[in-house]
Amino acid sequence: MPNKEYKSTRDAYGEALLNLAKNNKNIVVVSADLAESTRVQNFAKKYPERFFEVGVAEQNMLGVASGLSLAGKTVFASSFAVFSPGRNWDQLRISVCYSQANVKIVSTHAGLSVGEDGASHQALEDIAITRVLPNIIVISPLDYEETKKAVAAISKIKNPVYLRLHRQNSAQITEQKSPFQIGKANILQAGKDITLVGCGPILNEAIITAQNLKNKKISVEIINCHTIKPLDQKTILKSLQKTKKLITLEEHQIAGGLGSAILEQVASHYPVPVKMIGVQDSFGESGKPEELWHKYKIDNHYIFQEIIKMIKNK
Amino acid sequence: MKDYSLSELKNIANLVRQDIIRMTTAAGSGHPGGSLGMADIFTALYFKILNHNHELPHWQDRDRLILSNGHICPVLYATLAERGYFALHLLKKFRQLNSPLQGHPHQHSLAGVENSSGPLGQGLSMACGLALGAKLNKQNYQVFAITSDGEHNEGQTWEAVMLTNKYKLNNLINIIDLNGIQIDGYTKNIMPLDDLKEKYKSFGWKVLTCDGHNMKDIIKTLTKAKTSKQPVVILAKTILGKGVSFMENNFSWHGKAPNKQEAEKALNELKKYA
Numbered sequence: 001m002p003n004k005e006y007k008s009t010r011d012a013y014g015e016a017l018l019n020l021a022k023n024n025k026n027i028v029v030v031s032a033d034l035a036e037s038t039r040v041q042n043f044a045k046k047y048p049e050r051f052f053e054v055g056v057a058e059q060n061m062l063g064v065a066s067g068l069s070l071a072g073k074t075v076f077a078s079s080f081a082v083f084s085p086g087r088n089w090d091q092l093r094i095s096v097c098y099s100q101a102n103v104k105i106v107s108t109h110a111g112l113s114v115g116e117d118g119a120s121h122q123a124l125e126d127i128a129i130t131r132v133l134p135n136i137i138v139i140s141p142l143d144y145e146e147t148k149k150a151v152a153a154i155s156k157i158k159n160p161v162y163l164r165l166h167r168q169n170s171a172q173i174t175e176q177k178s179p180f181q182i183g184k185a186n187i188l189q190a191g192k193d194i195t196l197v198g199c200g201p202i203l204n205e206a207i208i209t210a211q212n213l214k215n216k217k218i219s220v221e222i223i224n225c226h227t228i229k230p231l232d233q234k235t236i237l238k239s240l241q242k243t244k245k246l247i248t249l250e251e252h253q254i255a256g257g258l259g260s261a262i263l264e265q266v267a268s269h270y271p272v273p274v275k276m277i278g279v280q281d282s283f284g285e286s287g288k289p290e291e292l293w294h295k296y297k298i299d300n301h302y303i304f305q306e307i308i309k310m311i312k313n314k
Numbered sequence: 315m316k317d318y319s320l321s322e323l324k325n326i327a328n329l330v331r332q333d334i335i336r337m338t339t340a341a342g343s344g345h346p347g348g349s350l351g352m353a354d355i356f357t358a359l360y361f362k363i364l365n366h367n368h369e370l371p372h373w374q375d376r377d378r379l380i381l382s383n384g385h386i387c388p389v390l391y392a393t394l395a396e397r398g399y400f401a402l403h404l405l406k407k408f409r410q411l412n413s414p415l416q417g418h419p420h421q422h423s424l425a426g427v428e429n430s431s432g433p434l435g436q437g438l439s440m441a442c443g444l445a446l447g448a449k450l451n452k453q454n455y456q457v458f459a460i461t462s463d464g465e466h467n468e469g470q471t472w473e474a475v476m477l478t479n480k481y482k483l484n485n486l487i488n489i490i491d492l493n494g495i496q497i498d499g500y501t502k503n504i505m506p507l508d509d510l511k512e513k514y515k516s517f518g519w520k521v522l523t524c525d526g527h528n529m530k531d532i533i534k535t536l537t538k539a540k541t542s543k544q545p546v547v548i549l550a551k552t553i554l555g556k557g558v559s560f561m562e563n564n565f566s567w568h569g570k571a572p573n574k575q576e577a578e579k580a581l582n583e584l585k586k587y588a
Contacts, residue, residue, distance in 0.1 A: 063470065067445070071448060
């Protein structure tokens with residue numbers, strides 16, 4: 001199912017932003033010395049008057065973003081996920097969320113797939129610390145095409161948003177014409193034996209698993225839950241009513257992530273057997289993305305093994 | 315806008331102080347010390363300096379006042395009420411359930427409150443963003459940030475100080491409430507700021523100083539600041555608890571409300587000067 005071409009979600013962000021800025025003169029960008037890495041540098045070159053470089057100062061970045069929103073701007077603030085929302089959570093809480101500022105925190109380099117830079121730069125807690133804040137929308141797009149749609153969609157709303165993006169090239173799963181709506185999960189493939197809900201490029205591992213399980217006559221329903229907050233409870237519930245089994249998958253700590261949100265909001269009133277797949281309360285380390293996914297048990301081999309276990313245990 | 319005389323302004327500041335005592339006493343909590351210390355400056359701003367209109371609180375070209383040290387909001391609320399933004403009797407609702415007068419200001423609860431604050435060190439960054447936005451929008455309003463000396467302990471304040479100079483934000487005026495006191499004691503003991511004048515100068519700011527309780531000096535300094543070609547900071551020397559003898563310069567009044575007897579004593583003192 002995945003297309004051959006691999007592209008990164010951060011590239012999609014840079015391209016979408018540039019494209020939107022042409023017609024939407026209200027868009028401004030704030031950067032904390034990572035314009036190139038977060039792919040906002042082309043915006044900076046083309047629209048220097050609408051680009052603000054605050055230096056290595058993520059707390060100030062969100063304060064300035066909040067102030068620009070008070071002046072009526074639609075503000076995109078970009079850094080790495082470990083720094084924003086990692087370094088500036090209090091500013092996110094008060095200057096952005098409590099203030100209902102029109103600020104989009106778009107951060108790249110989330111997850112283990114940052115790779116060789118190691119644990120210090122691998123954000124595995126960002127979904128947890130953003131989704132607990134009132135007024136914010138949290139989105140983790142699946143791939144390049146979906147990221148472009150997500151960027152366009154968030155530029156049209158006034159809410160604070162956290163958009164979680166990744167450094168590495170990843171499989172293109174969706175197409176230009178695939179639907180995207182904030183808060184509406186998409187069924188990537190229908191199945192009847194088990195429901196797998198996940199977010200972000202790691203879902204490609206689930207797609208590989210589902211392919212491999214066909215030989216075993218196990219059919220997996222895969223739901224791309226790109227919006228973690230607000231959660232599309234309806235789509236998930238409907239699938240659970242059919243399969244009666246749930247696996248969650250994310251490139252994030254198990255604690256506090258998408259899986260937790262589903263347990264809080266869906267499985268708590270429709271109890272089914274659950275297996276949560278994610279990083280198990282540890283920091284990452286240096287390595288190649290695939291090696292890390294394997295070691296930290298979020299790759300297709302692990303998903304395969306866990307699904308077999310769940311099906312056998314019924 | 316009516317042109318208030320110095321003696322009228324002094325009287326209004328006195329009323330603001332009385333409001334602060336009544337509000338914090340009724341609430342049984344709050345931060346009267348710093349609020350009393352800033353009553354003269356807030357009165358000067360809202361009755362003389364700011365280009366604003368209480369009947370059109372969201373008027374696009376109004377000057378903005380960003381209060382960074384949100385805990386002194388009693389002085390903001392009292393000044394706004396005296397200025398006519400809302401009815402004076404609403405001050406009684408300070409810190410009560412379902413009240414627009416939150417313990418620390420919430421931007422969306424009350425017209426006239428420009429920003430949400432509470433955790434220290436965030437306001438100057440917001441003021442920078444607003445000032446950048448004004449330039450981008452080609453609007454002529456000015457942004458007045460109120461910060462405390464204590465919150466200059468926060469690194470974020472200095473991040474914003476650097477940015478202000480980088481973007482030459484001459485539409486930004488930072489007024490520092492220099493009362494030398496923070497919650498646990500005297501600033502010089504908790505975290506000495508040494509020579510803030512030299513510090514700001516070295517960051518490219520124009521530095522003005524004023525006696526935060528001399529109305530004539532306050533107005534002269536603020537007026538001068540408004541026409542500066544570079545970012546301006548005003549080091550406003552104030553006295554915590556100013557106007558109430560037993561509160562003055564006593565850090566135990568940073569975050570403690572007077573009881574009924576203390577309030578009565580305070581109000582009697584204040585009324586003598588009115």
